[in-house]
Amino acid sequence: MSTDDAKLAALRAQVHAELAKAPRATPWWVGAVALMGLNLALAAGALMLLSSNARFSSNQPLRWAIAGGLLLIIAAGSVLGLRPGRQGPRVAMVVMTAAVFALAWLMGSGARVEMPFWGGTSCATTEGLVSLVPLATGLLLLTRFGFDALRTALIGMSSAGVGLLALHLHCPNGAWEHVAMFHVLPCAVMIAVLFVARRAMPSKTFAP
């Protein structure tokens, strides 16, 4: 038996063994719905634990509109980031997410809270802690695909959005420099870390 034949025989044996163990394919949406559920549950949990900043905001409709946008990103981003098929919807979602993140920054309450500038690190820490599990879970699910920058960006944005939503409805400091430095920048850092981690990790499969 040549090396090629031996490899082929080994591959067939492996496939037959795996098929015997799990004959039915797991639909793609199982992982996506699980990630979406986890992210929404964590967002809800964080919002219940953290106090509301409603009394500091002068524009309630805008505050809720941005929160709604972030909620949509958390839910739809998880699904689109793991959905097979065309890239178009993922591109559109990344653009929309960037726009909502920018709105969350630029259209904050504007309310200033007297605190030392670096006192905002507690916001960044809270955001990091709230987003940690979504990011780690998203990273694991991303290894089911070959490295894909668009998928990674979307899962990163969706996961970081969990922490951003929690801060958006909790943090009383709406000054643009505070929001930029301690709400939005940590999101960008988390997404960058996800990129680096995903590139370094091997792929479990290469199916799109």
Add this chain to the structure above:
Amino acid sequence: MEQFCQGQASAFDALFTRHAAAIRGYLHKMTGQRSAAEDLTQATFISLLRARGRFLRGSKFKPWLYAIATNAARDWRRRGVHEQLTAEGATPESAAEPALLADPGLEKVVRAALEQLPDAQREAIVLHRFEGLSYAEIAESAGVTESAVKVRAHRGSETLRVLLKGVWEP
């Protein structure tokens, strides 16, 4: 593919028998190395097995399989797991490799030129020109529009034309 998704091992054997040689040839063109092509062919079919739940009902199988192989080749390039080249710039097992073109000297030049193209352009050219996939199939495989594939192939051909001026017409 439907039967394979239902867990029929014989359906996998049929798919493997029908497509393995073509996929190995494609991966050889993408990597330039026979042993890498062998390993990536295995990785492609293991991915096919483990990710069969991601195959969208109603879509074509061939573009999906080539998309898996393309991703495997990209991952291989990204990781830089390349073999040492000989003094002549060939891989140690070049003699045993299936030829891209009839003229070995020309083939070396064309391979070198293809290597200089960005991934997306090289993939569009190899899939269309050497694997015989239509632009629509390549678009389905890459998850982009057909016109985007045509642009990639056109730009790649233009670059190849410059690189291979007077040697080969892509």
